Amino acid sequence: MSKEEDKKVNLDADAPPGIEGPGFFATRIDKVVGMARANSLWPLPFATSCCGIEFMATMASTYDLGRFGAERLSFSPRQADLLMVMGTISKKMGPVLRQVYEQMAEPKWVLSMGACASSGGVFDTYSVLQGIDRIIPVDVYIPGCPPRPEQVLDGIMQIQKLVESESIRRRDTPEYKALLAKYNIE
Amino acid sequence: MENTLLTTVGDKLKAKFGDAIISAEQHYDFPVYVIRRDAIYAVLQFLKEDEELAFTFLTTMCGLHYPDNKGQELGVMYQLHNLPKNLRIRLKTFFPVSDPTLPTITTLFPTANWMERQEFDFYGIIFKGHPNLKRILNMDEMTYHPMRKEYPLEDGTREDKDDKMFGR
Amino acid sequence: MSTKNKIEKVNPGNIPDKTGMEKVKPDEFTTLNLGPTHPATHGIFQNVLKMDGEIIMEGESTVGYIHRAFEKIAERRPYYQITVLTDRLNYCSSPINNMGWHMTVEKLLKLEIPKRVQYLRVIIMELARIADHIICNSVIGVDTGAMTGFLYIFQQRESIYDIFEELCGARLTTNIGRIGGLERDFSPKAWAFLDKFLNEFPGKLKEFENLLMRNRIFMDRTINCGPITAEKALGYGFTGPNLRAAGVDYDVRVMNPYCSYEEFEFTVPVGTQGDTYDRFMVRQEEMWQSLSIIKQAIEKVKKEPAGVFHADVPEFFLPPKQEVYNNMEALIYHFKIVMGESDVPVGEVYHCVEGGNGELGFYLISDGGRTPYRMHIRRPCFIYYQAYTDMIKGAYLSDAILTMSSMNVIAGELDA
Numbered sequence: 044m045s046k047e048e049d050k051k052v053n054l055d056a057d058a059p060p061g062i063e064g065p066g067f068f069a070t071r072i073d074k075v076v077g078m079a080r081a082n083s084l085w086p087l088p089f090a091t092s093c094c095g096i097e098f099m100a101t102m103a104s105t106y107d108l109g110r111f112g113a114e115r116l117s118f119s120p121r122q123a124d125l126l127m128v129m130g131t132i133s134k135k136m137g138p139v140l141r142q143v144y145e146q147m148a149e150p151k152w153v154l155s156m157g158a159c160a161s162s163g164g165v166f167d168t169y170s171v172l173q174g175i176d177r178i179i180p181v182d183v184y185i186p187g188c189p190p191r192p193e194q195v196l197d198g199i200m201q202i203q204k205l206v207e208s209e210s211i212r213r214r215d216t217p218e219y220k221a222l223l224a225k226y227n228i229e
Numbered sequence: 230m231e232n233t234l235l236t237t238v239g240d241k242l243k244a245k246f247g248d249a250i251i252s253a254e255q256h257y258d259f260p261v262y263v264i265r266r267d268a269i270y271a272v273l274q275f276l277k278e279d280e281e282l283a284f285t286f287l288t289t290m291c292g293l294h295y296p297d298n299k300g301q302e303l304g305v306m307y308q309l310h311n312l313p314k315n316l317r318i319r320l321k322t323f324f325p326v327s328d329p330t331l332p333t334i335t336t337l338f339p340t341a342n343w344m345e346r347q348e349f350d351f352y353g354i355i356f357k358g359h360p361n362l363k364r365i366l367n368m369d370e371m372t373y374h375p376m377r378k379e380y381p382l383e384d385g386t387r388e389d390k391d392d393k394m395f396g397r
Numbered sequence: 398m399s400t401k402n403k404i405e406k407v408n409p410g411n412i413p414d415k416t417g418m419e420k421v422k423p424d425e426f427t428t429l430n431l432g433p434t435h436p437a438t439h440g441i442f443q444n445v446l447k448m449d450g451e452i453i454m455e456g457e458s459t460v461g462y463i464h465r466a467f468e469k470i471a472e473r474r475p476y477y478q479i480t481v482l483t484d485r486l487n488y489c490s491s492p493i494n495n496m497g498w499h500m501t502v503e504k505l506l507k508l509e510i511p512k513r514v515q516y517l518r519v520i521i522m523e524l525a526r527i528a529d530h531i532i533c534n535s536v537i538g539v540d541t542g543a544m545t546g547f548l549y550i551f552q553q554r555e556s557i558y559d560i561f562e563e564l565c566g567a568r569l570t571t572n573i574g575r576i577g578g579l580e581r582d583f584s585p586k587a588w589a590f591l592d593k594f595l596n597e598f599p600g601k602l603k604e605f606e607n608l609l610m611r612n613r614i615f616m617d618r619t620i621n622c623g624p625i626t627a628e629k630a631l632g633y634g635f636t637g638p639n640l641r642a643a644g645v646d647y648d649v650r651v652m653n654p655y656c657s658y659e660e661f662e663f664t665v666p667v668g669t670q671g672d673t674y675d676r677f678m679v680r681q682e683e684m685w686q687s688l689s690i691i692k693q694a695i696e697k698v699k700k701e702p703a704g705v706f707h708a709d710v711p712e713f714f715l716p717p718k719q720e721v722y723n724n725m726e727a728l729i730y731h732f733k734i735v736m737g738e739s740d741v742p743v744g745e746v747y748h749c750v751e752g753g754n755g756e757l758g759f760y761l762i763s764d765g766g767r768t769p770y771r772m773h774i775r776r777p778c779f780i781y782y783q784a785y786t787d788m789i790k791g792a793y794l795s796d797a798i799l800t801m802s803s804m805n806v807i808a809g810e811l812d813a
Contacts, residue, residue: 089434091441091463092809093488093570096532100558100568103551118436135368136441136462139433165481168466169375169384170367189569257504257746286631288749289758289780291773306760306773308747312631312645315652319747340634343783351468366461366812375469382469 087123091130106192131159284309351376440808490529497750529753577714578707623800637755643671737767
């Protein structure tokens with residue numbers, strides 16, 4: 044019954060490649076920064092409808108989002124890293140969402156949870172915005188209506204991979220600048 | 230028991246308002262009365278304040294649009310409920326789309342405030358005397374009244390969905 | 398019991414002389430935007446408040462930030478496809494909305510539903526009611542600062558989700574049931590999950606109650622917070638737990654019984670003052686009553702002939718796939734239902750159910766076609782939210798937040 048034999052799941056992430064010695068560990072700074080950013084995302088839950096309830100279930104004990112580092116929800120855009128848009132965004136709400144996105148400081152990522160946020164969902168009507176990527180750039184889309192909490196966690200893990208592997212000053216890269224210019228965001 | 234409600238209320242209304250009551254029918258379990266537009270406020274007030282009838286609870290109201298009834302295209306349906314005796318009735322009134330006005334009933338039933346705003350938003354029915362008649366659910370900048378039958382469900386300005394493929 | 402608020406409620410226009418600011422004129426109030434995105438408002442609606450310090454003088458609500466045009470969509474969808482829309486009204490208790498819609502269409506079509514199906518529907522609806530009240534009560538706790546209750550009782554929602562998932566495949570927006578019955582019978586696993594829930598939930602609910610019900614801080618925060626009188630509540634069209642907290646015992650399950658609710662024994666809890674504490678207590682007691690109804694329903698189901706899960710109406714209830722592929726008659730019925738050739742009577746019908754928030758009514762006008770001519774939903778949240786700005790006049794800002802969360806305003810039902 045030794046713990047070593049039972050342990051099949053490796054709960055520790057691998058350290059990034061680097062030079063190790065007694066008392067020190069040297070690696071590239073962007074790897075360290077990426078690791079730190081990925082494991083301490085502060086999400087901004089922009090919950091509008093049913094997906095918000097599934098997000099509450101994801102935050103609760105069974106599918107705990109806190110173990111991914113995202114325990115502290117920030118409702119202020121100034122202090123948030125990850126904008127999670129959960130639920131239908133109507134055209135009336137569009138300017139509000141855009142303002143919240145613009146108020147967030149770099150680096151920021153956007154997660155579109157659910158079919159309504161990704162593409163309008165079931166509601167192909169005159170009042171629903173057919174996808175938030177019409178007004179803000181989106182990094183990860185989570186399909187589902189509503190997505191199961193496991194899907195949400197998978198989406199968060201994909202965001203984490205994105206965060207780890209991006210360059211530190213993403214905001215200066217020409218692709219990112221072109222993307223923001225497409226949405227008319229300075 | 231429903232039939233006696235239809236006749237009880239119907240007789241009282243006919244006695245007081247005469248030919249303003251256009252018809253009285255029983256639909257499933259509701260007596261439905263069609264009232265002429267100019268008498269609707271008085272009828273609702275009578276139904277609310279009469280001691281025997283006492284329909285003091287407005288359950289709901291909604292707008293109707295029948296584009297084929299020329300001269301009577303738009304309509305409003307009111308549903309009243311007498312809570313102590315548990316009696317429910319429905320009233321309807323119709324009016325032309327060229328003159329979509331109706332007196333407000335917010336003085337009788339405070340709950341009609343937002344209900345009337347919703348019907349103004351959806352159908353363009355103007356309630357005279359309403360304290361704050363502006364759009365409630367749609368954007369304020371919207372120029373048309375979307376629930377009318379001539380307008381499509383989908384957004385007319387979108388360019389990514391091909392209507393031929395989606396069978397609209 | 399020193400639980401009364403020390404500041405009296407004021408009318409707008411009268412300056413409270415306790416603050417000593419008699420000279421403050423109405424145009425010197427500060428304007429605060431409790432905007433569409435706010436951590437404490439559970440849903441997106443905006444309130445622009447005029448405040449005198451911390452006290453709210455008046456407010457103006459803006460709703461419609463999640464208007465999805467349900468009534469217009471319903472004019473384009475056949476009857477069985479509208480169930481999907483009704484899910485998203487009060488999404489915390491979707492099965493109640495689904496069943497309400499099915500019962501409306503069954504009333505239009507004059508279908509007779511077997512008793513066993515009705516009892517199964519009652520079980521599903523009462524489970525959904527428990528789920529809805531769990532959210533509302535735990536969120537009242539969160540808004541007073543008590544996170545623990547929320548985390549512990551939310552686990553029970555997972556047990557309810559397990560049951561729903563076994564019955565229909567989905568957790569939250571269930572689309573459960575069909576016109577004419579249920580899509581499948583309760584499997585043995587579903588009965589096992591239900592038994593497990595009935596064994597575990599009472600203990601957990603008692604734990605949650607012990608945290609909050611006689612908690613001095615909670616009572617001080619919630620008693621006299623956002624009260625409303627019964628006359629005003631009736632004038633504003635309140636129904637459901639908010640009205641019962643004000644003292645009026647109007648419950649659609651008792652007044653206009655549907656789905657054989659008249660055969661069940663349950664009490665309707667009623668409050669006295671209509672404040673936040675009363676609303677919390679009414680919902681808490683309703684959860685206990687729902688548990689008792691579920692137990693009674695399970696006993697009644699055992700007495701009915703087993704295996705019946707839908708009415709015998711092949712014109713409206715899809716036949717099983719094995720028969721569609723092998724039997725000509727079943728194939729024709731399947732074709733007629735899906736293509737919309739079944740005979741729907743012309744008429745108008747209104748049916749209401751006791752949703753998580755009150756009387757959820759569906760008004761349906763049919764012109765004999767595949768889709769409704771007009772569908773109107775009587776949404777309780779929309780109707781009672783009008784009274785919100787009236788209820789918070791003269792209250793502190795934190796009391797206003799607590800009033801909103803205790804009214805259980807669900808944005809999906811508010812805007813539809």
